[in-house]
Every structure is written in C-alpha cells, then in structure tokens.
C-alpha cells in the first residue's frame with residue numbers, strides 16, 4: 135500500500151498500544167487513520183509479553199481502564215473474527231508476611247469501591263484453587279475473579295483487524311525518521327517512504343519513543359530494561375483453568391500456557407538495556423539469556439511449585455520493555471508540541487492497559503481533553519530533566535522490581551537521587567533531614583532527632599518517623615517551624631495583558647491591588663480543576679504564580695497555551711523556579727521571629743492575611759507573603775536563590791528563642807489534612823469542580839469578563855443539590871489500634887460504599903486518623919444526609935466507625951490564620 139499524502143491521524147508504532155488507538159479512533163468515527171510500523175505488527179515488545187491481564191490498579195480511573203481492557207479482549211474475537219486467546223480464569227496474589235497480607239487486603243477493599251469482584255482467601259483456600267502450590271509459609275491471599283490472560287500477538291492483530299475493518303490503513307515496513315513540527319504543532323511525519331501530513335500525530339513507538347521524541351524537543355522519560363521469564367516443558371496434570379498466580383514476596387508470577395507453566399519475574403535489581411539508544415533493526419528479537427540473574431527466582435519458584443523440579447525448561451526468555459521513572463505509563467498531548475499525542479512507557483502492563491488507553495486516548499484526541507481524570511498517567515507530570523539518559527538508566531535498575539516490591543506508604547526511591555537540590559540541601563542534612571524525592575527534587579520529609587538515623591523503617595502502621603513528625607507538627611501549631619519550599623514552581627507573568635489573561639484563566643479575581651495574594655483554581659471548559667495555585671500581583675503588569683513541584687510542567691504548559699491562543703497577546707511567562715528560593719515560616723510565633731529579623735511591623739493592620747510585601751532579612755530583600763498551607767499564622771518568603779543561605783542562617787539563629795524547628799513535608803502533609811486544605815492530583819483534579827470540592831469560596835462569580843469554565847460552573851450551581859462532594863473524615867477510634875488512612879479506602883454510609891478517601895494522615899494535634907474524600911448520593915450530598923448516616927471507613931477489609939463533615943476539623947473559622 136502506498137503512503138497516503140495526508141491523514142487525519144498518523145500513529146507511529148504497530149504494537150498493542152498503537153493498534154488499540156487505531157481501533158478506538160475508528161470506533162468513534164475517526165476513520166482517516168494511518169498506522170505506520172517500522173517492520174511488522176507486534177515486532178517490538180508486544181510479541182513476547184506474558185499476556186497477563188489484571189484489573190486492580192492504584193486509582194479508580196486506571197482500574198476502570200484495565201477493567202474495560204478485559205471486557206474488550208473478551209468480545210474482540212466475536213467482533214473481528216480473529217482469535218485472541220483470551221481466557222478469564224482469575225488471578226491469585228498470595229502473601230508470605232502479615233504486611234503483604236495487609237497490602238493485599240487494603241487492595242481488596244479499594245477494589246471493592248471500583249466494583250471489582252475480589253475474595254480474601256486463607257492458605258488452604260489458595261491451595262484449592264492452585265493445587266500445585268506449597269502453602270506452608272503463606273498467610274493468605276486475594277482472588278480477583280475476572281482477571282485473565284491473553285495472547286498478545288493475536289490480540290494485537292485483532293485490534294488491527296478491527297481498525298482496518300472500519301477504514302484505518304496499516305502500513306508495515308515503513309519507518310518514521312522524524313516528526314515534523316511547524317509553529318509549535320506536529321504537522322506530519324517523514325518516513326522512508328516519503329512524507330505524510332497529519333492533523334494529529336500519535337507516538338506509540340514503545341522503547342523507541344524516547345529517541346523519536348527527543349529529535350523534536352519533547353521529553354519522554356523512559357528506558358528499556360531486560361525482562362525475564364521461563365516456559366517449562368509440558369507438566370502432566372497441569373489444570374488448564376489455573377488462575378494466574380502472583381507471589382510478589384518472591385518477585386514471581388505464574389501462568390498456565392498450553393499445559394506448560396510460564397514463570398516470570400520482577401527482580402529487585404533490574405538490568406537496564408539500550409543505553410546507547412535502541413537499535414533500529416531490532417525486530418522479533420530476544421536478548422541473551424542470563425541464568426545467573428534468574429537463578430534466585432527459579433530457586434524460590436521450585437520450592438513454591440515443587441512440580442517445577444521435574445519439569446524441563448523449554449524456553450529461557452529475555453526481552454526488553456520500557457520503564458518510566460515512576461512506574462506509570464504516559465498518555466496525552468505533549469506539553470511541548472501541540473497535536474502530538476502519545477501512549478508509551480508501559481512498565482510491563484502494556485497488554486492489560488492498552489484496551490482502556492486506546493479508548494480514552496482516542497476520545498482525548500477527538501475532544502482535545504481527557505474524558506476522565508488521568509493525571510496519574512498524563513505525560514504532563516514528566517519533568518524535562520527526566521529525559522536525561524543516565525538518570526533513566528539509574529532509576530530503571532529499581533523501577534522494574536518495584537512492581538512486586540511492597541508498596542509501602544511514603545516509599546522513597548533508592549536510585550537516581552540528588553538530581554535537583556535546593557541551596558539548603560547540605561544544611562538540612564546536617565540538621566537531621568531525611569530526604570524524599572518529588573519531581574527530582576530532594577526535599578526534607580522529616581528530621582531525625584539527634585543521635586537517631588534519618589532512615590525509613592517502612593510499615594502500614596506508624597512508621598519510625600512518627601515521633602519526629604509529631605514534634606514538627608506541634609512546633610507548627612504552638613511555636614514556629616521552618617520549611618524549605620524551594621521546590622515549589624514559580625512563574626513570572628509579565629506584560630500589559632498579563633492581568634487580563636490571568637483573570638480569564640483564574641476562577642478568582644486576580645485584578646487586585648499590587649501586593650495582594652490570590653488563592654485560585656484554573657478551570658477547564660467543563661469547570662474541572664486544572665490547577666490549584668496562588669497568584670501574587672507584584673505590580674500593574676507583573677504577577678508571580680506559585681504552584682506545587684509536581685505541577686511545574688503541567689501548569690506552565692496550560693498558561694503558555696492560553697497566552698499562545700491569543701495571537702496578539704502582550705504577555706510573557708518565565709519559569710523562575712530555579713532562581714527564586716522559597717522558605718515557609720509557619721506558626722503562631724512566626725510574627726515575632728520575622729519582626730525581630732526585619733524590624734518591620736507585621737501586625738494584622740500593617741500586614742494582613744493575603745498580603746505580600748518586601749522585607750529586609752540579613753543582607754537580602756525578601757518578599758514575604760502572608761499565606762499558609764498548614765493552617766497557621768505564617769509567611770512564605772521568596773528571595774533570590776543566592777541569598778537563601780544567608781536568610782536561612784538568620785532564621786535559625788534568631789529562631790531558637792521562639793522555639794523554631796525544622797519541619798519536613800510529612801509534617802506539612804499532616805497539618806494540611808488537619809486543616810482540610812486540598813492537594814491537586816489527590817483531592818482535586820480536572821474532573822472535580824470547585825463546588826464539588828468545597829472551593830466555591832474562591833470563585834469570583836461576577837467578576838468583569840468572567841473566566842474559563844464559568845458557564846459550566848454556573849450550570850452546576852443552578853442544577854440542584856450536588857451529587858458528589860468532598861468531605862472531611864475522622865476515625866472514631868482513638869487508640870493506637872486506629873489504622874492509618876492513605877488513599878482510596880472505601881467510605882461507607884449505612885453499610886454501603888459511597889466514596890473513597892483521597893488524602894489521609896495522622897492528625898497530630900487532633901490525635902486521630904483523618905482524611906478527605908468524595909462521597910456520592912443520587913439525592914444530593916447535603917449536611918442532613920451527612921448527619922443522618924452511620925459512617926465507616928474500610929481498611930484492609932475491616933470497617934471502622936467514623937465521623938464526616940464538610941468543614942475542616944481544625945480551625946474551621948480560620949481564627950488562627952488571621953490571628
């Protein structure tokens with residue numbers, strides 16, 4: 135088939151991802167689709183996948199996608215006539231330790247809120263379903279009834295066939311050499327068969343995606359790693375209906391395959407591959423065997439499934455797969471280039487993810503916005519530096535194994551650390567900081583007491599840093615604490631149109647007097663929250679936007695696109711994150727401390743809440759903004775990075791008298807949950823509106839010129855009681871037995887699951903396990919509905935009585951902030 139001159143959508147890559155997107159685009163009516171494959175369909179990573187199709191993921195929407203994948207693979211053969219090999223025998227995950235069992239049971243509770251059918255099994259019940267298994271040391275397990283397995287090649291061919299049946303063109307042996315960009319947009323691709331223009335280009339080139347994207351200035355941080363499995367000779371009496379088995383404590387999974395067993399692994403120390411780039415001619419190829427590497431897994435497997443001892447090994451397989459720095463795949467439109475979409479970096483779950491990914495990405499391409507909240511896998515979470523190949527190689531050593539490692543709360547990566555450090559880094563370490571990592575930044579999570587070690591001892595209960603964090607939180611509440619917030623992203627927006635543009639974007643009114651700080655959300659047309667940030671007016675034509683570290687790429691792209699969408703906008707945005715340091719001085723004694731250092735009057739009259747002004751501290755001029763993310767009197771200090779050490783030294787020296795303590799991000803998190811402050815990506819995202827999330831107070835409904843998303847928000851306001859609302863949750867249990875809430879624990883009203891927790895923490899002032907999450911009610915979520923219910927939170931399959939309310943538990947009237 136000749137290369138057409140033009141297509142509506144050109145997809146690069148004929149693996150399972152590319153074929154699924156072609157399938158789903160044609161399904162929703164976009165039939166002018168051309169898929170270009172370098173060699174043959176499936177020849178990259180897809181052909182050799184083990185084919186496990188699991189459904190439980192870390193969030194509701196990702197689980198929905200995986201569930202949809204299973205349903206799709208179930209029906210694909212009937213639709214296309216192409217067999218897929220899909221069978222739904224379920225899957226069992228077993229636990230060797232109580233901690234793992236808790237993890238599995240927490241997962242089971244979470245899965246229930248997503249509508250999955252999950253049973254908790256005892257060891258003998260596991261044996262009934264998997265007779266070959268040695269269970270003596272097993273504590274228990276879970277069974278997901280609708281999980282399954284499929285043949286990756288046949289399934290991909292079925293997707294391709296479905297796409298072709300509806301008009302898509304699939305060209306094999308066609309290599310894309312370059313994505314052509316004009317005016318910041320992808321306009322087509324150059325291939326060895328000529329050029330094809332496109333309205334939209336979709337990059338699904340698996341482990342080749344990093345290189346292709348880099349050519350056009352787009353960061354797609356992924357790296358290949360070797361991935362191993364063996365297939366045995368036929369094992370006599372092996373039941374054909376065996377569920378897939380995961381023994382995560384031994385890094386292994388098992389799949390029955392035509393009377394043989396496939397045993398694969400996610401070993402703790404992986405082998406990155408393709409450091410010099412992925413060979414262009416790599417096709418249906420395998421990597422060299424490495425028996426020594428696989429041996430420990432096999433040794434454990436033979437003990438776990440003794441029948442393996444007598445089974446010969448028919449195939450020792452090693453093939454490459456792409457891994458991302460946070461083990462989550464990428465989809466969406468790239469922040470750098472418009473009309474360039476991607477679906478790549480699948481971290482060993484590309485087969486089970488691609489059905490759902492194809493569906494949502496096709497819709498995203500048509501609508502130009504995601505159909506549901508997909509922020510966990512949105513490419514806009516990637517930081518440009520993360521495309522650095524050494525960083526990727528170093529991190530990949532760890533990420534493969536993390537898939538089966540314990541998913542500890544607060545887990546911190548061991549590898550590729552130290553990429554982004556603040557000016558205070560060494561001082562904070564000297565002060566006992568235990569560093570965590572976010573968006574590449576090293577940030578103090580907590581400070582170890584003198585003589586103790588700043589190292590995590592992970593568990594699902596109270597971890598070893600609890601006591602340290604408690605004293606940090608109490609310093610915030612009762613004295614004063616110092617936070618290194620340099621990692622927060624800061625953008626300078628300048629020009630005669632800066633005010634008009636920001637005011638159009640912001641739900642709050644930012645056309646305020648210079649020196650005012652405005653807390654606002656940026657909404658999309660559907661009134662969903664795209665960003666949650668503060669904007670300080672510095673002068674008539676100059677504003678500083680401050681957002682969280684993880685939102686740096688995303689919020690900057692959103693702002694840039696708004697500016698670019700106005701042809702003659704007299705407005706620029708500059709990312710000043712690296713140049714402007716930020717320190718939080720928080721707590722009731724912060725005023726005394728800062729007054730002492732600056733000599734300025736910081737009384738309520740001279741410096742009210744929400745006001746920003748310059749102070750002199752040490753030898754520096756510092757912008758002091760009276761605002762807080764921990765719910766106390768406090769100031770955020772913004773200053774040129776080179777003055778940071780000087781100001782820090784002044785604060786520490788003078789602070790002793792006021793009880794100043796260093797405080798870390800765990801304390802910040804615990805305090806903000808006590809105060810009910812939302813965190814974008816946890817509590818609010820692009821499918822939650824300000825009304826649903828209780829942020830209506832920050833909306834300037836009637837400001838001149840309106841704002842993006844106003845129409846949809848007005849419609850929601852006029853539409854009667856809200857059926858979904860964010861509530862504050864507190865467990866009734868006060869003893870040390872009270873479990874901690876982390877994420878997605880079911881919220882239960884009168885015995886029925888009506889929502890789930892989004893953020894959880896231990897409230898150190900309240901002395902309770904607390905959290906916040908959305909609840910749903912057809913009749914509307916009113917205070918009466920909340921008060922009349924009997925509330926419980928389900929943690930690891932056990933229900934705990936709880937209280938819920940709309941207001942925060944701590945300082946609901948904001949007295950402390952404004953004191």
Ligand SMILES: Cc1cc2nc3c(=O)[nH]c(=O)nc-3n(C[C@H](O)[C@H](O)[C@H](O)COP(=O)(O)OP(=O)(O)OC[C@H]3O[C@@H](n4cnc5c(N)ncnc54)[C@H](O)[C@@H]3O)c2cc1C
Pocket residue numbers: 146147148149150151152170171172173174175176177178179180181182183184185186187308309310311338339340341342346361362363452453454455477478479480481482483484485486487
């Ligand atoms: C050993 C192993 C076991 C696995 N087991 C499972 C499992 O049980 N369950 C599961 O869900 N996942 C599993 N996976 C992961 C799964 O195989 C991958 O996530 C998935 O196949 C990735 O699909 P893809 O379409 O993104 O990439 P690929 O299949 O690699 O497709 C990319 C395609 O792009 C083409 N291409 C590259 N560059 C160009 C170019 N310049 N021009 C044109 N075409 C180009 C390539 O030829 C290739 O065909 C496993 C992976 C491995 C290695």
